[in-house]
Amino acid sequence: MRPMRLDMAGFTVFREETVVDFTDADFFALVGPTGSGKSTVLDAICFALYGTVPRWGGARGLANALAPSAAEARVRLVFESAGDRYVATRVVRRDGRGNVKTAGAGLQLMPAGFDVTKLDTGLSPEDLGEVLAGTPAEMEQAVLEAVGLPYEQFTSCVVLPQGQFADFLHARPATRQQILVNLLGLGVYEQVQKRAAERAGRAEAGLEAVDRVLAGLTDVDDATLAQAQTGVDRARELAAAVAAAVPERDAARAAASAARTALAALDADLAALDAVHGPAGVAEVAAAVTAARAGVDEAARAVALAEEREEKLRGEVTGAGDESTLRLLLKAYADRGRLAVEAASVAVAVADAQREHDAATDALAQARAAAERAETELEAAFRAHEEAKTTDQAVALRAHLVVGASCPVCEQVVPRAPAVPAGSAVARALAAGRTARAASEAAKRTTQERDAAARGLERTLLRARAQHEQLTGRLAELDDQLAGAATEDALRHDLAEHARLRGALDEAAGAVRAGRDAARRARAALDAAEERLRAAWREFDSVRDGLARFGPPVADRDDVAAAWATLAGWAGGESTRRRADRDGLVGSVTGAETAAEAAQQRIGELFAAAGLPVDDDPVRAATVAVERAEAARRRLVERREQAAGLREQRAGHERDARVARALAGHLRANNFERWLLAEALDLLVDGASGILRELSGGQYDLVHDKGEFFVVDQYDAGLRRGVRTLSGGETFQASLALALALSEQLAGLSTTAASLESIVLDEGFGTLDATTLDTVAATLESLAARGDRMVGVVTHVPALAERIPVRFEVHKDARSARVERTGR
Numbered sequence: 077m078r079p080m081r082l083d084m085a086g087f088t089v090f091r092e093e094t095v096v097d098f099t100d101a102d103f104f105a106l107v108g109p110t111g112s113g114k115s116t117v118l119d120a121i122c123f124a125l126y127g128t129v130p131r132w133g134g135a136r137g138l139a140n141a142l143a144p145s146a147a148e149a150r151v152r153l154v155f156e157s158a159g160d161r162y163v164a165t166r167v168v169r170r171d172g173r174g175n176v177k178t179a180g181a182g183l184q185l186m187p188a189g190f191d192v193t194k195l196d197t198g199l200s201p202e203d204l205g206e207v208l209a210g211t212p213a214e215m216e217q218a219v220l221e222a223v224g225l226p227y228e229q230f231t232s233c234v235v236l237p238q239g240q241f242a243d244f245l246h247a248r249p250a251t252r253q254q255i256l257v258n259l260l261g262l263g264v265y266e267q268v269q270k271r272a273a274e275r276a277g278r279a280e281a282g283l284e285a286v287d288r289v290l291a292g293l294t295d296v297d298d299a300t301l302a303q304a305q306t307g308v309d310r311a312r313e314l315a316a317a318v319a320a321a322v323p324e325r326d327a328a329r330a331a332a333s334a335a336r337t338a339l340a341a342l343d344a345d346l347a348a349l350d351a352v353h354g355p356a357g358v359a360e361v362a363a364a365v366t367a368a369r370a371g372v373d374e375a376a377r378a379v380a381l382a383e384e385r386e387e388k389l390r391g392e393v394t395g396a397g398d399e400s401t402l403r404l405l406l407k408a409y410a411d412r413g414r415l416a417v418e419a420a421s422v423a424v425a426v427a428d429a430q431r432e433h434d435a436a437t438d439a440l441a442q443a444r445a446a447a448e449r450a451e452t453e454l455e456a457a458f459r460a461h462e463e464a465k466t467t468d469q470a471v472a473l474r475a476h477l478v479v480g481a482s483c484p485v486c487e488q489v490v491p492r493a494p495a496v497p498a499g500s501a502v503a504r505a506l507a508a509g510r511t512a513r514a515a516s517e518a519a520k521r522t523t524q525e526r527d528a529a530a531r532g533l534e535r536t537l538l539r540a541r542a543q544h545e546q547l548t549g550r551l552a553e554l555d556d557q558l559a560g561a562a563t564e565d566a567l568r569h570d571l572a573e574h575a576r577l578r579g580a581l582d583e584a585a586g587a588v589r590a591g592r593d594a595a596r597r598a599r600a601a602l603d604a605a606e607e608r609l610r611a612a613w614r615e616f617d618s619v620r621d622g623l624a625r626f627g628p629p630v631a632d633r634d635d636v637a638a639a640w641a642t643l644a645g646w647a648g649g650e651s652t653r654r655r656a657d658r659d660g661l662v663g664s665v666t667g668a669e670t671a672a673e674a675a676q677q678r679i680g681e682l683f684a685a686a687g688l689p690v691d692d693d694p695v696r697a698a699t700v701a702v703e704r705a706e707a708a709r710r711r712l713v714e715r716r717e718q719a720a721g722l723r724e725q726r727a728g729h730e731r732d733a734r735v736a737r738a739l740a741g742h743l744r745a746n747n748f749e750r751w752l753l754a755e756a757l758d759l760l761v762d763g764a765s766g767i768l769r770e771l772s773g774g775q776y777d778l779v780h781d782k783g784e785f786f787v788v789d790q791y792d793a794g795l796r797r798g799v800r801t802l803s804g805g806e807t808f809q810a811s812l813a814l815a816l817a818l819s820e821q822l823a824g825l826s827t828t829a830a831s832l833e834s835i836v837l838d839e840g841f842g843t844l845d846a847t848t849l850d851t852v853a854a855t856l857e858s859l860a861a862r863g864d865r866m867v868g869v870v871t872h873v874p875a876l877a878e879r880i881p882v883r884f885e886v887h888k889d890a891r892s893a894r895v896e897r898t899g900r
Contacts (some may be wrong), residue, residue, distance in 0.1 A: 077125075077223045077234055078156045078833040078866050081192050084120050086149040087141055089113040091892035099192065101882040101897075103860035106870045108886035113893035114870045115838050117886070118235050124153035124164045125219050126227040127178065127212060139176040141168045143892070148179075154192055157222050157833070161186045163204050164219065183209040183218045235836045244818070245799055245811045249783025256756055265748060269740050276736035283729040286722050301716070304709040310686060311705040315698040317682050322695050325675030332668030339661040346655060349626070352619055352647035354640030361609045361636065368602035375595035382591045386584035393577045405561050412554040419547040426544055429537040436530040443526045447519035454512040461505035612636045619643065626650055761785070764810075764817035771809040771851050778810065785810075805844060812837065812852065816859060834866035835859075841871045853879045 082096040089112075096117060098104070106114040119129040123141060132140050141149045149168040154161065167180040186205040209218035220226055225234065244252065473485065477493045562570070613636055620628050620643060629646050631639040683690040683697070691697050742748065757780060765778040768787075777788040778799075785799045787810065799810055815835060844852060853876055860867040871877055882899045 077225075077230075079121055079153060080156060080161070081154040081195065082117065082120055082124075083150070083152040083195070086143045086146040087120055087123070087151050088116050088143060088149075089888060089893040090116065090120075091143040091146060092894075094893070094895055096884060096895050097192075097897065098866070101868075101884075102863065102866055103857070103880055104866075104868045104882040104884060105877045105880040106868065106884050106886060107872060107877045108888075110872060112886045112888040114872075114886045116893070117884070117895065118836060118838055118870065120151050121153055121836075122227075122231065122235060124151045124166055125223065126230070127166060127181065127215065128227065130231050138168060138178070139170075142170060142176060146170075152195075154186070154195070157224070160222070161188075161190060162208075162222050164215075178212050181209070181212040181215045182207060183215055183222065234834060235838070244814055245785060245807065253753055253783065256753055256760075265752075272736045272740035276733050276740055279729045279733035279736060283726060283733060286726045286729060289718075289722055301709070301713070304705070308702070308705040308709055311698070311702040315695075315702050318679060318694045318698040321675060321679050321682065325672055325679060328668055328672035328675055332665060332672055335661060335664040335668050339658070339665055342654065342658055342661060345626070346651055346658075348622060349647045349651035349654070352623070352644050354637065354644055355612065355615060358612050358637045358640055361605070361612050365602070365605040365609055368598065368605040371598040372595070372602050375591065375598040379588065379591035379595050382584065382587040386581065386588050389577065389581040389584050393574070393581055405557075408554050408557050408561075412551060415547055415551050415554065419544065419551060422540060422544040422547055426537070426540045429533065429540050433530065433533040433537050436526065436533050440523070440526040440530050443519065443523040447516070447523045450512065450516040450519040454509070454516045457505065457509040457512040461509050464501040464505040609636065612640075616640060616643070623647065757783075760814070760817050764813040767816050767855060768810055768813035770855065771813060771848060772806070773847070773851075776806070776810070778813065805848070808844070809848065809852075812855075816855060833864070834868070836866075836868035836870070838870035841869070841873045841876050846875070849873070849876060852876075856880075 079098045081098060083093070084090040084096075085093040106117055108114050115131075119131070122129050129137070129140070132138070141151075143149065147170050150165075152163060152165045154163045156162075163184050163186055165180070165182050165184075166178065168176060169179040170176050184205040184207050190205070208222070209215045223230065244255065247255070474494050477483065477490050479490055479493050481490055482488065483490055613633075616631065616636060616639055620631065623643075629642055631642065633639070679694050680690050683694065686701070688697070688701055761778055761780045768776050768778050775789060775791045777790065779786050779788055779796065786796045787799055787802065787806075789795045789797065799807070802810060815837065818835075841849060841852065856867055856869065857879065859865055869876065869880065877883055880899070882897065885896045885898055887894050887896070
């Protein structure tokens with residue numbers, strides 16, 4: 077993995093957008109004061125790829141990705157691995173409740189030749205290439221396939237962060253072995269073992285399947301093949317014999333069929349000749365036609381006479397006047413008499429209503445006068461009562477006292493109501509008032525009753541007058557209608573005459589209809605008779621046409637009975653002449669049928685000898701027998717060929733299963749993988765020992781025993797001791813030696829996509845003395861000078877930074893950290 081460009085925004089100390097361009101930076105240093113953010117650049121690379129950083133302590137440290145008071149952090153890394161260029165992106169956001177979560181993650185394979193500087197133009201994610209992962213869950217596998225290393229091994233071999241520089245040196249043997257397995261791609265041999273076992277299983281399954289099929293392929297030996305060939309030969313012989321016998325049988329059958337056809341034709345001719353005879357009643361048909369024609373003529377004359385009389389009476393009815401006009405005038409006379417009587421009666425009713433109305437009006441006036449007098453008397457009684465109350469107040473109050481009620485004067489409950497004195501003026505006034513009020517109310521009721529009666533009589537009078545005026549107007553109209561008309565008796569006489577003529581006309585019309593019905597019946601009788609005559613001729617023609625092949629005599633078309641007699645006589649003679657030929661045809665039919673039966677019997681004997689049933693088409697049956705025998709032989713040949721092919725397949729499956737099972741057995745024991753790991757560890761330790769010897773001034777060599785690392789102290793008589801006994805500076809030297817050896821030597825042994833194309837060291841170079849520091853710098857320069865590795869260091873040691881051609885200076889102010897590239 078080789079970083080090309082790193083974009084950060086809102087990531088820890090890099091609050092503002094920051095770009096680190098690693099293009100052509102084969103040997104670089106991240107320099108700057110302590111705490112400026114140098115190691116954060118390496119954190120961003122790890123975070124973009126794996127979503128975590130070693131010094132965060134796992135997923136719970138995700139909140140550390142956000143710059144203080146920032147709500148979002150974005151990191152994008154463009155890197156190359158195994159010749160392909162990728163871009164990894166991660167976005168972290170803080171929600172409204174303060175929780176920090178990964179909002180987006182993705183890995184894309186960029187197009188070949190993509191210009192990284194185009195990232196500054198604001199390209200959308202769709203423009204960056206093929207999407208390999210689009211969610212955090214998909215990122216882990218996609219990054220592993222692209223880089224070839226999981227997170228733990230990436231931070232042990234490529235980016236070596238502070239505090240973990242010596243992890244590979246101090247790792248347990250099993251952990252170190254797994255790192256080497258991933259680096260060298262030795263997992264491929266486990267896959268080979270699994271595939272070999274699967275292939276052996278498939279081969280053994282194929283072997284079992286072939287054995288099952290071979291077990292079902294019985295009767296495929298040479299004797300069975302010879303027997304099948306014999307069956308084919310016999311079927312062919314049968315087909316040849318049948319092919320010779322069938323034409324003979326068919327010829328006999330054809331002769332029998334022709335004889336039967338001739339006999340049937342003769343019998344048909346005899347039946348047709350014997351069936352010729354005249355129909356019953358043919359002689360009376362012509363006489364019936366003549367009689368029917370006479371009846372038609374007589375009926376036509378009767379119809380003509382009846383129509384002439386009807387026309388004459390119709391003219392007389394027209395001259396007698398309009399019957400409806402006569403009836404209307406007579407009705408007018410009758411209506412005038414009736415209406416005159418009604419008018420006189422209505423006039424009497426009008427006079428009576430007028431008298432009753434006048435009497436009711438007088439009674440109403442009298443009632444109104446009586447009511448006015450009663451009202452005057454009531455007012456006088458009221459005044460007398462008021463005067464009496466003024467004169468005797470106590471008596472007046474007694475009249476209004478009620479036992480149990482309150483007194484209107486003292487407001488005490490009245491225990492007893494005192495009686496009004498009999499001689500009191502108030503009593504007399506009250507009695508007079510009651511009498512006057514009763515009289516007034518009676519007068520008012522009488523007035524109302526008489527007023528209602530007068531109104532009812534007035535309405536009756538108005539209705540009677542209206543009815544009288546209506547009758548008078550209708551009488552005037554009838555007088556106008558009858559002005560100038562004949563008398564009522566004359567009109568009745570004219571109407572009676574008109575009725576007499578109408579009756580005579582109806583009688584004449586009935587006679588016309590009867591005559592026409594008789595004429596139609598006569599015409600129908602004539603048509604029926606003529607149709608019977610035509611039917612007799614059609615029957616004759618049909619019979620004669622059926623005998624046309626025999627040459628019947630010419631018919632007399634004037635007499636159908638004679639024509640039938642002539643034809644019947646001729647048919648009898650012709651039948652007698654032809655009947656003499658029938659016996660010879662019967663003998664021909666019998667002889668041909670006997671020959672056909674004999675030929676069919678010979679064919680049946682051929683099939684019986686072959687052990688086959690015979691059907692209606694022996695040639696087809698023989699052909700089918702040949703085809704079946706040949707098909708059976710072909711199937712046998714195919715089964716023999718299939719058995720031979722299956723035996724070859726069985727040998728191949730057996731060979732493949734044996735080889736695959738042996739390979740799986742060898743790889744299952746892990747001997748090969750252990751040997752490769754031992755060789756790789758020998759090479760790694762050998763290379764690291766040489767680098768350590770140079771870094772330590774010849775004091776230390778690095779060795780291993782059973783997976784554990786030891787140093788040999790040449791300054792102490794070759795004493796071997798564990799690497800955990802080294803001081804801090806010595807540990808740094810040993811770890812650096814291993815890291816450089818991993819980057820320089822083991823990449824050539826890798827068989828997978830694990831790509832150690834870069835190494836970045838973030839560890840305390842300040843602990844080294846000047847001589848060792850110079851040796852480390854020279855070693856790094858030599859590794860970078862090869863050109864196949866990117867080498868980066870994180871340091872604040874000026875002496876080391878000055879020897880590195882490309883420097884990324886990291887500065888930090890109160891708001892954000894920044895990165896500036898200097899050097900070449």
